Amino acid sequence: MNSETEADFRSMRENMVVRQIMARGVEDPAVLEAMQKVPRHLFVPASMKSLAYTDSPLLIGHGQTISQPYIVAYMTEQLGLKKSDKVLEIGTGSGYQAAVLAEISDSVYTIEIVEQLADRAAELLQELGYRIHCRAGDGYLGWPEAAPFDAIIITAAPPEIPEPLIRQLAPGGRMIVPVGVGYQELVLVVKDAKGKIQKKRLIPVRFVPMTGRIQEE
Numbered sequence: 001m002n003s004e005t006e007a008d009f010r011s012m013r014e015n016m017v018v019r020q021i022m023a024r025g026v027e028d029p030a031v032l033e034a035m036q037k038v039p040r041h042l043f044v045p046a047s048m049k050s051l052a053y054t055d056s057p058l059l060i061g062h063g064q065t066i067s068q069p070y071i072v073a074y075m076t077e078q079l080g081l082k083k084s085d086k087v088l089e090i091g092t093g094s095g096y097q098a099a100v101l102a103e104i105s106d107s108v109y110t111i112e113i114v115e116q117l118a119d120r121a122a123e124l125l126q127e128l129g130y131r132i133h134c135r136a137g138d139g140y141l142g143w144p145e146a147a148p149f150d151a152i153i154i155t156a157a158p159p160e161i162p163e164p165l166i167r168q169l170a171p172g173g174r175m176i177v178p179v180g181v182g183y184q185e186l187v188l189v190v191k192d193a194k195g196k197i198q199k200k201r202l203i204p205v206r207f208v209p210m211t212g213r214i215q216e217e
Helices: 006-024 029-037 046-051 069-078 096-104 115-127 163-167
Strands: 058-061 064-066 086-090 107-112 133-136 149-154 169-179 184-191 197-205
Touching (some): 006 069, 029 069, 029 096, 046 058, 058 115, 069 197, 115 133, 163 169
Parallel strands (some): 086 107, 107 133
Antiparallel strands (some): 169 184, 184 197
């Protein structure tokens, strides 16, 4: 049984931001504020609430995880989000990353391939007052009818960057994605005003593999 109070969780969040996130170089004020505000303990299984603010990923069921706080903050910072940006997340999971995005940008879309997780996340996000567009489906295909997106974040690792998502990235847009089988790296994709793509390798990471259509490519 969890004995922590909301004050305890608030203190844990403050420590998480200072010791795990700021200490490792994340400095975007909007990202730090979002990480401070979103109640991460509500996005993990009840039995793991006391571990919610530790520096590690946690299992959330169906073979999926919630990423460690630093990685959530780092990936979000790399997108350089503005309030007016339209953002697409591939891999809703528990809904935590989507909530962080929604603290910064007004228009957030998120897709989860595991229907049970998609439904659970959508319900929780709504309960917490987030106005996020949620969908159960194959993230490889993106969300064509809502495209283009100013930013795209992928939280499962494809062997290569899905072409449909590159096409749905707006000119001037940015995408961050873990790429690789076995060894994975975060890759930042930038599309310039003329539609030309540039890719930058960032840091080694470990994410669950992207599933669905990508496995047939």
